[in-house]
Amino acid sequence: xxxxxxxxxxxxxxxxxxxxxxxxxxxxxxxxxxxxxxxxxxxxxxxxxxxxxxxxxxxxxxxxxxxxxxxxxxxxxxxxxxxxxxxxxxxxxxxxxxxxxxxxxxxxxxxxxxxxxxxxxxxxxxxxxxxxxxxxxxxxxxxxxxxxxxxxxxxxxxxxxxxxxxxxxxxxxxxxxxxxxxxxxxxxxxxxxxxxxxxxxxxxxxxxxxxxxxxxxxxxxxxxxxxxxxxxxxxxxxxxxxxxxxxxxxxxxxxxxxxxxxxxxxxxxxxxxxxxxxxxxxxx
DNA sequence: AACCATACCAACCGCAAATAG
DNA sequence: GCTATTTGCGGTTGGTATGGT
Numbered sequence: 281x282x283x284x285x286x287x288x289x290x291x292x293x294x295x296x297x298x299x300x301x302x303x304x305x306x307x308x309x310x311x312x313x314x315x316x317x318x319x320x321x322x323x324x325x326x327x328x329x330x331x332x333x334x335x336x337x338x339x340x341x342x343x344x345x346x347x348x349x350x351x352x353x354x355x356x357x358x359x360x361x362x363x364x365x366x367x368x369x370x371x372x373x374x375x376x377x378x379x380x381x382x383x384x385x386x387x388x389x390x391x392x393x394x395x396x397x398x399x400x401x402x403x404x405x406x407x408x409x410x411x412x413x414x415x416x417x418x419x420x421x422x423x424x425x426x427x428x429x430x431x432x433x434x435x436x437x438x439x440x441x442x443x444x445x446x447x448x449x450x451x452x453x454x455x456x457x458x459x460x461x462x463x464x465x466x467x468x469x470x471x472x473x474x475x476x477x478x479x480x481x482x483x484x485x486x487x488x489x490x491x492x493x494x495x496x497x498x499x500x501x502x503x504x505x506x507x508x509x510x511x512x513x514x515x516x517x518x519x520x521x522x523x524x525x526x527x528x529x530x531x532x533x534x535x536x537x538x539x540x541x542x543x544x545x546x547x548x549x550x551x552x553x554x555x556x557x558x559x560x561x562x563x564x
Numbered sequence: 565a566a567c568c569a570t571a572c573c574a575a576c577c578g579c580a581a582a583t584a585g
Numbered sequence: 586g587c588t589a590t591t592t593g594c595g596g597t598t599g600g601t602a603t604g605g606t
Contacts, residue, residue, distance in 0.1 A: 296574075296600085318591060334592080335575065370594060381594075386573055 293327045297336055301326055305333055306341055339382045346378025350387055358384060358392060363406040 293301070308324035314337070317330035326333060350358075354376060361372045369381035369388075376384065393403040400409050 294576075316591085330591085331577090331593090332575075338593095339574070367595065382574080385595075390572060 292321075292329050292332070294332075297328075297340075301328065302336070302341060305337060309337060309341075335382075339380045342380075344378055345380065350379075350391075354379070355392060355395070358388065359396065359406075362388065362392075362403075 304324050304326055308320065308326075312323070317334045320326075320330055320333050321328045324333070328336075357376065358372060361375060365371050367385075369385045373379050373381040373384050388403075396403040396406070397409070401407065402409050
């Protein structure tokens with residue numbers, strides 16, 4: 281299908297944004313809110329294409345951006361999320377409040393990749409570099425273990441695993457093709473086939489996975505104190521149907537998904553959701 | 565001080581999904 | 586149901602900063 285260019289390239293600025301442009305964009309969005317990026321530049325008096333404005337706002341100007349160095353907890357969460365989701369930067373960013381997909385992507389490529397390599401882990405597969413397809417590796421076992429939890433009927437195990445009742449389990453049609461993350465490995469010869477992605481498709485339920493730092497509280501502990509992330513931090517795995525990106529809806533984990541769009545919230549109301557909370561190993 | 569290599573990150577590009585008409 | 590348009594995402598690039606020689 282033919283596509284018109286996103287903007288009149290001849291009449292748009294490119295490259296770094298000036299302070300004045302930033303101010304114009306901020307002022308416009310403050311006054312009118314986000315949306316309709318296509319017409320925003322003209323309305324705001326900017327010689328930029330809408331795409332560029334959107335990117336600038338999302339990645340740099342948004343008031344809720346955290347900026348600054350990533351914490352150790354964030355590092356570990358990103359690694360965990362990447363292991364489970366692959367290069368789904370927007371999904372990963374959705375679980376890290378104040379971080380953008382672009383930021384996380386850059387951080388992954390510049391820091392975490394190296395960090396994993398230093399640990400002897402393949403940053404793509406999250407498997408040990410020197411033991412390709414060794415089925416007994418702890419990391420792999422752990423991942424497989426987690427995936428089994430997703431596949432298992434809810435309610436089992438020592439973890440919190442809550443099932444929230446809801447209607448409409450049958451409406452989601454299965455896409456013909458599976459997702460094509462570059463992390464997907466062909467079932468290599470001699471190697472143990474990689475476990476299926478944690479989408480729950482084999483259950484007949486099209487599941488999506490989201491994950492976030494959440495204050496973890498053991499079942500018997502009083503619900504009072506919240507340790508800083510890292511000690512009692514837990515991973516909240518909110519399994520939900522594809523299309524529901526922000527797991528904060530319907531989940532009290534308080535992750536960034538709570539700030540998701542109204543559309544997603546609407547979806548949440550009609551989608552099955554499980555909660556899975558498990559303490560991170562080693563205090564991660 | 566000058567040069568080079570590397571690291572970092574903002575921004576761009578192209579594609580695909582979602583939405584509108 | 587089809588086509589056009591808009592939005593969002595992931596990969597990549599290019600400019601700047603920093604460190605080493």
